[in-house]
Every structure is written in structure tokens, then in C-alpha cells.
Amino acid sequence: xxxxxxxxxxxxxxxxxxxxxxxxxxxxxxxxxxxxxxxxxxxxxxxxxxxxxxxxxxxxxxxxxxxxxxxxxxxxxxxxxxxxxxxxxxxxxxxxxxxxxxxxxxxxxxxxxxxxxxxxxxxxxxxxxxxxxxxxxxxxxxxxxxxxxxxxxxxxxxxxxxxxxxxxxxxxxxxxxxxxxxxxxxxxxxxxxxxxxxxxxxxxxxxxxxxxxxxxxxxxxxxxxxxxxxxxxxxxxxxxxxxxxxxxxxxxxxxxxxxxxxxxxxxxxxxxxxxxxxxxxxxxxxxxxxxxxxxxxxxxxxxxxxxxxxxxxxxxxxxxxxxxxxxxxxxxxxxxxxxxxxxxxxxxxxxxxxxxxxxxxxxxxxxxxxxxxxxxxxxxxxxxxxxxxxxxxxxxxxxxxxxxxxxxxxxxxxxxxxxxxxxxxxxxxxxxxxxxxxxxxxxxxxxxxxxxxxxxxxxxxxxxxxxxxxxxxxxxxxxxxxxxxxxxxxxxxxxxxxxxxxxxxxxxxxxxxxxxxxxxxxxxxxxxxxxxxxxxxxxxxxxxxxxxxxxxxxxxxxxxxxxxxxxxxxxxxxxxxxxxxxxxxxxxxxxxxxxxxxxxxxxxxxxxxxxxxxxxxxxxxxxxxxxxxxxxxxxxxxxxxxxxxxxxxxxxxxxxxxxxxxxxxxxxxxxxx
Numbered sequence: 001x002x003x004x005x006x007x008x009x010x011x012x013x014x015x016x017x018x019x020x021x022x023x024x025x026x027x028x029x030x031x032x033x034x035x036x037x038x039x040x041x042x043x044x045x046x047x048x049x050x051x052x053x054x055x056x057x058x059x060x061x062x063x064x065x066x067x068x069x070x071x072x073x074x075x076x077x078x079x080x081x082x083x084x085x086x087x088x089x090x091x092x093x094x095x096x097x098x099x100x101x102x103x104x105x106x107x108x109x110x111x112x113x114x115x116x117x118x119x120x121x122x123x124x125x126x127x128x129x130x131x132x133x134x135x136x137x138x139x140x141x142x143x144x145x146x147x148x149x150x151x152x153x154x155x156x157x158x159x160x161x162x163x164x165x166x167x168x169x170x171x172x173x174x175x176x177x178x179x180x181x182x183x184x185x186x187x188x189x190x191x192x193x194x195x196x197x198x199x200x201x202x203x204x205x206x207x208x209x210x211x212x213x214x215x216x217x218x219x220x221x222x223x224x225x226x227x228x229x230x231x232x233x234x235x236x237x238x239x240x241x242x243x244x245x246x247x248x249x250x251x252x253x254x255x256x257x258x259x260x261x262x263x264x265x266x267x268x269x270x271x272x273x274x275x276x277x278x279x280x281x282x283x284x285x286x287x288x289x290x291x292x293x294x295x296x297x298x299x300x301x302x303x304x305x306x307x308x309x310x311x312x313x314x315x316x317x318x319x320x321x322x323x324x325x326x327x328x329x330x331x332x333x334x335x336x337x338x339x340x341x342x343x344x345x346x347x348x349x350x351x352x353x354x355x356x357x358x359x360x361x362x363x364x365x366x367x368x369x370x371x372x373x374x375x376x377x378x379x380x381x382x383x384x385x386x387x388x389x390x391x392x393x394x395x396x397x398x399x400x401x402x403x404x405x406x407x408x409x410x411x412x413x414x415x416x417x418x419x420x421x422x423x424x425x426x427x428x429x430x431x432x433x434x435x436x437x438x439x440x441x442x443x444x445x446x447x448x449x450x451x452x453x454x455x456x457x458x459x460x461x462x463x464x465x466x467x468x469x470x471x472x473x474x475x476x477x478x479x480x481x482x483x484x485x486x487x488x489x490x491x492x493x494x495x496x497x498x499x500x501x502x503x504x505x506x507x508x509x510x511x512x513x514x515x516x517x518x519x520x521x522x523x524x525x526x527x528x529x530x531x532x533x534x535x536x537x538x539x540x541x542x543x544x545x546x547x548x549x550x551x552x553x554x555x556x557x558x559x560x561x562x563x564x565x566x567x568x569x570x571x572x573x574x575x576x577x578x579x580x581x582x583x584x585x586x587x588x589x590x591x592x593x594x595x596x597x598x599x600x601x602x603x604x605x606x607x608x609x610x611x612x613x614x615x616x617x618x619x620x621x622x623x624x625x626x627x628x629x630x631x632x633x634x635x636x637x638x639x640x641x642x643x644x645x646x647x648x649x650x651x652x653x654x655x656x657x658x659x660x661x662x663x664x665x666x667x668x669x670x671x672x673x
Contacts, residue, residue, distance in 0.1 A: 014300060015232070018053075019045045020287050021088065021301040023260060026080040027283065028294040029101040029108070031274045036102060036110065039257035039270030041081035042283075043196055044163060046230050047253060048085050052308070055239055057158060059312030060090035063119045066341065066432065067319050069158045070121045070137050074130025075165035075194060076111040077272070082120065083108050088297075088305035091119045095295060114430065114458045122430050123458050126450050128171030131191070132420050134162045135177045136427020138186040138248070139403070139412075140434055143383060146408035148337050153326040155319075159243065162191045166204050169193065169212060173451075176420030181248045182220030185405045189248035190239065194229075196257040202268050213252055222247040229255040260287045340381045340433040343461075349378045350511050356503035358533035364524040364565070365467040367503035369394025371510040372437075376400060376410070379514070383428070384437030384463070385412030387421050392526075393439035393467045418444050422451025429460040435514065439465035441473075442482040442523055445489060455519040456494035462519045469499065469523040470620040471655065472566055477645030487624040489521050496594040499523040501550075501568035503531045504540035505591055512544050512595070525566045527648050532569070542589075546596030547607050550589040551575060557586035559666055560608065562629060563618040564590050567637075567657065571618050574662035583670070586612075590629070614669040620657060633672065635665055 026041035052058075057069045073082045080101060087093045093107060100106035107117055111125030121137075124130035137160045145156040168174050181189055193212060197204050213223045222245040224238045235253070242249035258270025261283045275283060281292050290298065327334035339346065352374040356362060376382050376397045383403070390396045390411070401409020414421040421438045428436040438448075445452065445466050455462045471481045489497050496516060500506040506524065513520040532550075534540065542548035547562075551572055559578065563571040568589050575585040588607055590596060596604065608615070608629060615634035617626040623638035630636060637656055644651060652658065 014304060015049070017298055018301045018304055019049045020289055021298060021305075022049060022081070022084045023287065024284060024289055025084040025087070025098060025295060025297070027275055027280055029080045029083065029098045031277065031280050032099060032294060033102040034274055036080060036274065037077040037272050038080065038275055039198070039264070040075055040078035040165065040194060040196070041084065042261070042270070043255040043257050043259045044078070044081060044194055044229060045259075046232060047163070047192060047235060048081060050232050050235050051161060051239070052085050052089055053305070054236070056161065057312075057315055058119075058308070059316045060086075060119070060309050061313065062316060063091060065312075065316050065319075067156060067158055070134070070160045072121055072124065072130045072134045072160070072162035073112055074124055074128070074134070074162050074168045076124030076126075076130065078163075078165075079108070079110065079112050082112055083117070086117070086119045088302065089308040090306050093118055095297070099295060122426065123454055126454065127165065127167040128173035128177075129423050129426075129451065129454055130162060131164050131168050131174040132177035132423025132451070133427035133430060134160045134189060134191070135181045135186065135420070136424035136429075136436075137431045138181065138189045138427075139184070139424065140428045140431035141188055142186065143403060143408060144431070144433060147380070148333060150326065150330060150333075153322070153329065155323050155326050159188050159190055162189075163194060164191050165194050166196070166199060166208060170208055173419040173423055176417035177423060178216060178219045178221065178248075180415060180417060180420060180424070182216075183405065185220065185246055186248045187246040190242045191248070191250050193250055193252045194255055195252050196255045198257045198266065198268055198271055200268055200272050213250070216250045220247055222249045224249070224251050226251060226253045229253045230259075262286055336380070337433065345514065346378060349375060350514070352378065353507050353511060355507065356531045358531050358535070360503070360531045361528035362503045362531060363526055363528050364500050364503065364506045365392075365394045365526060367506040368465060368467075368510065368522060368524050369396075371507045373398055375510065375514065379435065381433055382435045382437070383410045383412065384425075384439070385414055386439035386465075387414045387418045387444070388416045389440055392441070393465055395437070395439040395465055412438075414438065418447035419451065422448035422455075425462045426451055426455050426458070426460055429455070429462050430458070435461060435463070437463035437465055439467065441468040441480060442466035442485050443468070443480050445482075445485050445521070449488070452489070452495060452519065452521070453492055456492050459494060459518045461517060463513050464519070464521040465524065466522055467524045468526045470525070470566060471639070471643040471651045472525055472527040472620065472648045474527070474648035474651065475645055478642040481643035482621065483639050483642055484622045484624070486523060486619070486621045490593055490625055494518050496520045496592060497523060498543070498592050499565040500543065500591050501532070501563070501565055501589050502529050502540075504534060505543050505589070508540045508543040509591060512592075523565060527566065529566055530569050532572075543591050544595065545599055545603065546592040546594065547588055547590040549586060549607055551587040553579060553584040553586065555584055556609075557612055558584045559614045559616070559670055560586045560588060560612050561616050561618065561662070561666065562588040562590055562608075565619070567618040567620055570657060570659065570662060574659045574666065577659055577663050578666055585666075593625070614666075614672075616662065616666050616669060618657070618662060620652070620655075633669075635669055637662055637665060
């Protein structure tokens with residue numbers, strides 16, 4: 001590559017014109033919206049210009065090309081930088097969309113949204129999430145390449161680039177993700193740290209004085225420094241060195257936020273607010289910009305950027321030839337990979353899902369473990385693991401090897417890094433072709449909540465295996481006993497929560513999770529649960545409906561007991577006791593509120609008829625949300641306080657999860673009726 005000194009003056013002039021086009025479009029978009037973050041986009045224009053015109057492999061007319069490089073703007077607040085690049089390089093993002101930045105119905109939201117913005121690889125904004133997503137994508141790239149590439153046929157081989165900010169690196173999720181990335185030697189990761197010394201409150205020295213380079217070197221990253229983001233030659237050399245390193249790379253780039261602004265460069269004023277109409281004009285003059293009109297695009301710059309269309313088509317065409325040769329030699333592998341990328345499940349994938357004998361006591365976590373191992377051999381793209389809890393969560397896939405610095409097996413070891421695990425799983429799902437899962441105790445879902453929320457927002461197929469789901473875990477005490485977590489997870493739009501009642505409901509829940517399009521969270525027991533006799537009760541296949549009549553009396557019921565998970569068997573025992581007094585009692589198992597809400601009004605009425613107002617909900621968790629099913633006249637046996645340290649049986653007794661208490665509450669409801 002020629003150095004900047006060797007580049008002809010005319011070409012340098014065109015380079016600068018292109019760079020300033022990015023800057024001016026970004027500041028104009030923020031100014032027109034009267035909202036947003038112009039400074040980072042103005043500062044990093046040279047970096048994105050260089051990366052997108054000389055290094056990034058992509059096809060603007062096919063953003064989903066499978067062997068493309070991934071580009072993540074983890075500093076999602078600088079979204080106008082991404083939108084300007086997508087528009088200029090020919091993605092389906094016309095100038096009108098930049099003019100509608102942050103407006104209703106536009107494809108240029110305040111922070112990049114996957115699925116909403118053509119070319120946005122992931123949804124970013126909550127800082128650190130994009131950092132972790134990139135690690136997941138690098139894991140997916142290595143795993144998929146290892147399983148599908150063959151000697152002489154390399155069909156997957158690309159990089160994952162990201163721009164990360166001071167804010168990203170202050171967040172704990174980034175530390176967790178950087179640690180595991182370094183351990184795994186994910187050499188396809190190339191991250192640019194925008195070292196601009198500015199946050200919203202002022203200089204980063206207010207709260208951030210660490211040596212970032214040394215920190216990342218200790219993680220096992222390859223660290224380089226570029227003293228000035230405007231030095232394209234130095235950037236070029238750093239990128240080339242990163243591309244040829246077996247370790248993940250962090251390129252620390254010194255930049256000046258709000259570059260070119262006479263009064264706001266290098267100040268917090270350039271970070272999170274428009275420059276102001278007058279300052280925009282002054283900045284354009286300072287940059288030698290040929291027009292003060294908003295959204296001016298020099299023809300020469302646009303033409304240069306749009307070369308990406310032809311270049312991208314050629315890259316994909318060349319790859320397609322190589323893939324066709326691969327497909328001819330390995331037709332079965334190619335067919336399998338194509339099916340996985342389309343989300344098509346192999347025929348008979350669920351034929352070995354186990355069924356369990358009635359009367360057997362089995363924790364739902366153990367039943368889940370058996371289901372995982374039954375389907376793993378038939379789903380070669382099922383990959384996952386736990387946050388150092390595989391023996392406790394029953395998530396080890398036997399005989400399928402470990403994914404590590406040297407191994408390319410299917411058992412992930414995330415370490416005690418729940419938040420990074422959540423973000424990494426999102427990256428793996430976004431990459432395509434894989435069905436990722438991650439496991440930990442339900443109480444620690446709190447550590448993962450931001451990532452779970454983003455999985456739901458993006459509609460990504462991620463499976464969370466949360467075990468030790470109630471006071472039933474016993475002696476570990478209230479620090480480990482989830483109370484409010486079920487309600488908190490159910491409150492996330494787009495997340496499907498499954499709390500199965502016994503081993504057979506658990507097995508069916510896995511069938512639901514694998515076929516479901518969006519994220520799914522299991523809540524599974526530590527303690528043994530009785531396996532229900534399905535000759536007397538409805539089939540466990542009703543899990544797919546979210547709720548169903550498990551046990552009924554002759555005639556119209558006068559009382560409905562409803563429960564989830566470990567409390568369903570308690571509801572059955574209480575119903576049997578109530579029937580001794582000739583009461584007509586219905587028992588409803590509700591493994592998933594979300595799935596039940598998707599059913600027809602007729603079906604919901606058949607399970608929970610409005611005419612029956614005496615309703616009692618039983619769940620060893622917060623009562624929050626149950627009002628939708630028990631109504632104003634119902635009641636619940638739930639927990640509005642933390643647990644305690646004692647054997648599980650003692651806790652259930654002390655906190656009222658007994659046949660006697662349920663019967664008493666039920667009769668009280670009937671009295672009121």
C-alpha cells in the first residue's frame with residue numbers, strides 16, 4: 001500500500017472531500033433532527049472512510065452476503081456515522097432517510113437497529129453490547145468455518161470490525177467479553193477504540209484514567225496505538241498488522257470529538273447535542289466545504305463511495321464461484337449449511353426427545369439435560385454452554401467436545417461472565433446458522449437482562465436455560481432464591497418464558513424452544529418434581545398452547561386452581577382434597593403466559609372461562625402479573641418477600657406452599673363467591 005506522502009495531491013484532495021462528506025452529512029442529520037450525537041461521527045470520518053473503501057468486504061446490494069466482513073458500531077449513539085456510510089456506499093438508505101434521522105417511521109432511528117436499518121449488523125446503543133456481540137460473531141465464524149471449510153475450499157473467512165468508545169470500555173460487559181475473547185484467541189476481531197477523552201459530563205479524567213492498552217494486553221489482545229485518526233497511513237499499517245495476528249486486536253485511535261468545529265471540538269458540547277445552526281456553518285467553512293447548504297453531496301465523493309457497489313458484487317460473485325465448486329464436491333455439507341442458514345430444521349430432529357414415566361421424581365433441570373442431549377446429535381448447529389455451571393444446570397452435551405482456543409466443539413465455557421454470555425449469544429444468533437443457548441441460575445438472569453432485552457428487541461433465536469428457579473433451591477438462601485425474576489422476564493416484550501411442571505412438560509418445552517422464532521427463557525427446578533400420569537391428565541404437548549386444562553371435574557367448574565412449574569403438583573394435590581368436599585375444581589397448568597396470550601379468544605375462554613371468578617394462582621415467586629388471570633375476585637399463593645436459608649421442604653411449608661393453605665384460600669374464595 002502506498003503511503004500518504006506518495007499519494008498524488010489530486011487523490012488526497014478526493015480523500016479529504018470524501019471524509020468531509022461523512023462529517024457534514026452527520027452533523028446535518030443531527031442538526032435537522034435537533035437531536036443526536038454529531039461529535040464522534042465528525043471525529044471518526046477518516047477511519048470509516050479508510051475502512052469502508054479499502055478493507056471492509058461487503059456488498060451493498062446484498063447486505064446478508066454470508067462471507068461479508070461484519071462492522072459493528074458499538075458506540076451506537078454515533079449512529080449518523082453508520083447511516084452516512086451506508087447511504088454513501090449504496091445501501092438501500094436514500095438521502096431522504098438521513099434527513100428524517102430520529103423521526104417517526106424513518107429507517108434511521110436514534111441508535112442502530114438490526115432489521116430496521118439495512119446493513120446494521122446488530123442493535124447497539126446500550127454501551128458494551130456491540131462489543132460483546134462482535135465476540136459472539138467471531139466465535140460463530142470460527143465454529144462455522146471449522147465445521148464447513150475443507151482443504152482447498154475456504155467458504156468462510158472474514159473479519160469482525162467494531163468501533164468502541166470510552167463508554168463501551170467502562171462497561172463491565174466489555175471487560176467480560178474482552179477477557180474471554182483474548183482467552184479464545186479470536187484473531188478475526190479488530191476493534192478500534194475511539195480515544196477522544198470526552199464523555200457527556202466532560203473529560204474522561206473525571207472517572208476513567210486507566211491504561212486501556214495494558215488492560216487489553218493482559219487479556220491477551222494485540223494492542224496498537226495510532227496517534228491521530230487523520231493519519232490514514234498509520235491507520236492503514238495498524239489495520240494490516242491486525243489482520244495478520246492470531247490474537248484479537250485493539251487499535252487505540254486518538255481522535256478529536258467534533259473535529260473541525262471552531263468552538264466545540266474537544267468539548268462535551270460536541271458529544272450529545274446538535275452543534276447549532278451557526279456552528280454548523282462555521283464548521284463547514286473551517287473544513288473548506290464548498291457549500292453551506294444542508295446535506296450537500298459532492299458528485300465526485302458520491303461516485304467514489306459508490307464504487308463499493310461494483311466492488312461488492314465482484315467480491316460476492318468470486319465467492320459464489322468458489323462456493324459452487326465446494327457445493328459440487330461436498331453436496332451434503334452444503335445442503336446442511338444452507339438449511340441451517342435458512343433456519344430449516346432437519347427431518348426427525350425431535351424424534352428422540354424423551355418421554356418420562358409417571359411417578360418418577362425428576363428435577364426439570366435434569367429432564368432438560370436429557371432433552372438437550374437427545375436433540376444435540378440431530379441438530380449439529382445447536383451450540384451453547386453455561387457461566388461455569390454446566391453440572392448444576394445440566395447443560396453439557398456429552399461427547400460433543402469443547403469450544404476453546406484449540407478446540408471447535410459445541411460446549412461453550414463462558415466462565416463466570418453472565419452479562420458477556422448474554423451479549424455473545426446475541427452475536428452468535430445474529431451471525432446466522434446457529435442455535436445458541438446459555439445457562440445459569442435464574443437469579444443471575446439479572447446480570448444478563450440488558451442482553452436478553454436486546455435479543456427480544458431484535459427477535460433473535462437465543463435460548464436461556466435458567467435453573468434453580470425458586471425457593472426450592474433451599475439452603476443457599478435468599479441471595480440465590482429468585483422472587484421477582486419471573487415477573488421481570490415476563491415483562492420483556494418478545495421474550496417467551498417457559499416454566500414447565502414436570503419432566504414431560506420440560507421435554508415439550510424444548511420442542512417449543514427449538515421451533516420458536518424469538519428468544520426463549522426456561523425456568524427449571526433444582527428439586528425433584530413428580531412426573532404426572534398422563535393417562536389421567538392432558539398431553540404435555542399442550543405446552544405449545546401456553547396453558548391448558550390439566551385436570552377437571554364433571555360439570556362446569558366452580559373453582560380454578562392455576563399454577564406453573566413446581567407448584568402444579570401442589571395444585572393437583574389441593575384439588576383432590578377439595579373434591580372430597582364435592583367441589584368442582586379445575587387445575588390449569590400455565591407453562592408460558594406468552595404462548596397462552598397468542599391463542600385464540602375461544603381457546604383462552606375454554607381454559608379460563610370468564611364465568612368462573614373463583615380463581616387461585618399458585619407460584620413460588622412474585623404475584624406481579626397474575627392479576628391478568630385471577631381477576632379482581634381471585635387470589636394467589638405467591639411470595640411478596642425474599643426467601644430464607646433452609647431445606648426446600650421447610651421453606652415451602654413455612655411460606656404457605658402446602659395443601660392445607662391452598663385448600664383454605666380456595667374455600668375462602670368460594671365463600672366470597
